Amino acid sequence: QQQVKQSPQSLIVQKGGIPIINCAYENTAFDYFPWYQQFPGKGPALLIAIRPDVSEKKEGRFTISFNKSAKQFSLHIMDSQPGDSATYFCAAIYNFNKFYFGSGTKLNVKP
């Protein structure tokens, strides 16, 4: 049973575009929703995280939008750059330390 469903599987945008990655979950007991960025040969690194009682959070060019009633959340990358090309994972955290990851989105930002 997949706890977190992520889409799309891959995404290509031009430099300056705004890629949007979506995730959906079922378990309302999750208490935190982070996004991770992973470059080839590296482990996932935390980008930004949101609590379920907040509808939006911005950190630099990264924004999480959270829709509690729809049980969905998304990552927006403003003014995307070629250096943002990586795989992005959403996750949902239960009991503050049990992570369930989405299947990942491979983003390619073309110059």
Add this chain to the structure above:
Amino acid sequence: EAGVAQSPRYKIIEKRQSVAFWCNPISGHATLYWYQQILGQGPKLLIQFQNNGVVDDSQLPKDRFSAERLKGVDSTLKIQPAKLEDSAVYLCASSPVGQGVYGYTFGSGTRLTVV
């Protein structure tokens, strides 16, 4: 602050052989996790330790996988015997108690290829 160290970076073995991975967490991090990341998928938790005790090993295939964390610091993950479907990146992560997502740090992983 040094990150989570893992070795080796790469390993190629034949099926039915055994293999071991090593992880050294960030100093002071009481909780240590091993994840399996199959190509094209998100990481899946295999086992979680707090100090040297197992907190969760519900997704560890115990017939072939084992892990230990002696003295509550370093950890090793072993596969014996390996199967083709074990080909994956094995990630180690650590976190201090009580910091949730913000203290959670992944290592760069060990890429295992079983042929």
